[in-house]
Amino acid sequence: MNDITIIGGGLVGGTMALGLAQNGFSVTIIDAHKKGSQTKRAFDGRSYALAQATIRMFTVLGLWADLHANAQPILQVKASDGRAGQGPAPWHLHFDHDDLGEGPMGFMVEDRFVRLALSNALNTTPNITQTFGHTVTAQDGGVITLDNGTHIQANLIIGCDGRQSSTAQRAGIKRRVTNYHQTALVCAIDHDLPHNGIAHQFFMPEGPLAILPLPGNRSSIVWSDQTDRAKAINDLPDAEYLEFLRPRFGDFLGDISLTGARFTYPLTLTVASEMTAARMALAGDAAQGVHPIAGQGLNLGLRDVATLVEVVTRAKRRGEDFGAADVLQRYADWRSFDRTTLTTATDGFNRLFSNDNALLRPLRDFGMAAVSAAPNLRRAFMREAAGMSGDIPHLLQGKAL
Numbered sequence: 001m002n003d004i005t006i007i008g009g010g011l012v013g014g015t016m017a018l019g020l021a022q023n024g025f026s027v028t029i030i031d032a033h034k035k036g037s038q039t040k041r042a043f044d045g046r047s048y049a050l051a052q053a054t055i056r057m058f059t060v061l062g063l064w065a066d067l068h069a070n071a072q073p074i075l076q077v078k079a080s081d082g083r084a085g086q087g088p089a090p091w092h093l094h095f096d097h098d099d100l101g102e103g104p105m106g107f108m109v110e111d112r113f114v115r116l117a118l119s120n121a122l123n124t125t126p127n128i129t130q131t132f133g134h135t136v137t138a139q140d141g142g143v144i145t146l147d148n149g150t151h152i153q154a155n156l157i158i159g160c161d162g163r164q165s166s167t168a169q170r171a172g173i174k175r176r177v178t179n180y181h182q183t184a185l186v187c188a189i190d191h192d193l194p195h196n197g198i199a200h201q202f203f204m205p206e207g208p209l210a211i212l213p214l215p216g217n218r219s220s221i222v223w224s225d226q227t228d229r230a231k232a233i234n235d236l237p238d239a240e241y242l243e244f245l246r247p248r249f250g251d252f253l254g255d256i257s258l259t260g261a262r263f264t265y266p267l268t269l270t271v272a273s274e275m276t277a278a279r280m281a282l283a284g285d286a287a288q289g290v291h292p293i294a295g296q297g298l299n300l301g302l303r304d305v306a307t308l309v310e311v312v313t314r315a316k317r318r319g320e321d322f323g324a325a326d327v328l329q330r331y332a333d334w335r336s337f338d339r340t341t342l343t344t345a346t347d348g349f350n351r352l353f354s355n356d357n358a359l360l361r362p363l364r365d366f367g368m369a370a371v372s373a374a375p376n377l378r379r380a381f382m383r384e385a386a387g388m389s390g391d392i393p394h395l396l397q398g399k400a401l
C-alpha cells in the first residue's frame with residue numbers, strides 16, 4: 001500500500017507528487033496518456049504566466065533551476081479596450097513591476113519546458129511510481145481499480161484529472177459548468193520589434209486577446225472569440241489567419257509571423273461543489289477550471305498543491321491519519337476564499353469585458369484609468385495576481401516544510 005494515489009499526472013498532479021514525495025510520502029501517479037507523450041512539443045501550445053509565488057514554490061521543489069533559462073520575465077502589464085483596426089483605447093490599466101519591488105511580476109514559460117522539468121524531477125525522485133496509459137474504472141475509499149484490473153490501495157486519493165474529473169464524479173461530487181461559447185485560439189508569433197517584457201491584454205468585444213512575451217522577439221497569443229468564429233478562423237491557412245490577427249493589435253511589434261503549430265481550447269468555467277470526499281481530495285482544474293483571461297488557472301491549481309502538501313505533511317508529523325475527513329476539511333477551508341474569489345473574478349471580468357455595450361465601454365475605460373491612477377489599489381491587484389496575499393502556504397513563500 002502506498003500513502004497517496006494521484007489520478008492525473010498533468011502539471012498539477014505531477015507537482016503534487018513531487019511536493020508530497022519530497023516530504024516523505026510514497027506516491028503513485030496514474031495518467032491516461034502514454035509515457036513520454038506529454039513532453040512532446042506538439043502536445044500543448046500553451047505558455048503560462050507563472051506568478052511570483054509559483055516561482056518560489058518551483059524553486060523549493062527544484063524545478064526552477066531547469067526552467068529559468070527558458071523563462072521570460074514579465075516587467076509590465078498593459079490592459080485596455082480594443083477593437084479590430086482601431087488599436088488600443090486611450091485609457092488603459094498599467095502595472096509595472098517596479099511598483100511592488102519584488103522582482104518581475106511573473107515569468108512566461110512554454111508548456112513543453114514545464115512538463116520536461118517536471119518529468120525529469122519525477123523520474124529521479126524516490127518514492128514516486130508512475131503508471132501511464134491507464135484510466136481508473138472504480139474507486140472505493142482509498143482503493144482504486146485500473147482498466148487492466150489492477151487494484152491500488154492508498155490512505156488518500158487526490159484527483160488531478162482535469163476539468164472533466166472522473167475522480168470527482170465517482171465520489172458523487174457535482175460540478176457547476178458555465179459554457180462561455182468562446183474558444184481560445186493559441187499560437188506563438190515571431191515579431192520584428194522587441195516586446196520589452198510587456199504583456200498586453202486587449203479587451204475586444206468578441207473576447208480578450210493576450211499578447212504575452214516569450215524569450216527573444218517572440219510572443220504567445222491567446223485570443224478568445226465566439227466558438228463558431230474561432231473555429232472558422234482556425235480553419236484558415238496561416239496567411240489568412242494572420243490577416244485576422246494583425247488588425248486586432250496593430251503594428252507596435254512590427255511585422256509578425258507564425259512560429260510552430262496553432263491550437264484551440266474551448267472555454268468554460270467549471271467548479272466542483274466540494275473539494276473533498278471520503279479519503280479523496282481534488283486539486284487543479286479538477287477542483288476549478290477558470291477562463292484564461294487573467295492567466296491564473298495553473299497558478300490557482302498550484303496553490304491547491306502547496307496547501308494540500310502542507311496540510312497532510314503537518315498532519316502526518318503530528319501522528320494524525322492524513323486521509324481523515326477532518327484533515328481534508330482543513331485543506332478545503334484554507335482554499336475556500338481564494339478559490340471563490342478567483343472563480344468569481346475571472347467569470348465577472350470575462351462577462352464585463354467580452355461585449356461591446358455602449359454604456360459599459362466608457363465605464364470600463366474609466367475604471368481601468370482610475371485603478372491605474374491609484375498606486376495602493378494597483379499594488380493590491382498586483383499582490384493578488386502574484387499570489388502574495390492572504391494566508392500563504394510555506395511552499396508559496398519559498399520555504400520548505
Ligand SMILES: Cc1cc2nc3c(=O)[nH]c(=O)nc-3n(C[C@H](O)[C@H](O)[C@H](O)COP(=O)(O)OP(=O)(O)OC[C@H]3O[C@@H](n4cnc5c(N)ncnc54)[C@H](O)[C@@H]3O)c2cc1C
Binds near residue numbers: 009047136186
Ligand atoms: C488558452 C489557455 C491559456 C492558459 N494560460 C494560463 C496562464 O498563463 N497561467 C495559468 O496559471 N494558467 C493558464 N491556463 C490554465 C492552465 O492551463 C490549467 O489550469 C492547467 O493546465 C490545469 O492543469 P491540471 O493538471 O489541473 O489539468 P490537466 O492539464 O487537464 O491535466 C489532467 C491530467 O489528468 C489526466 N487524466 C484525465 N482523466 C483521467 C483519467 N480518467 N484517468 C487517468 N488520468 C486522467 C490527463 O491525461 C491529464 O494529464 C490557461 C488555460 C488555457 C485554456
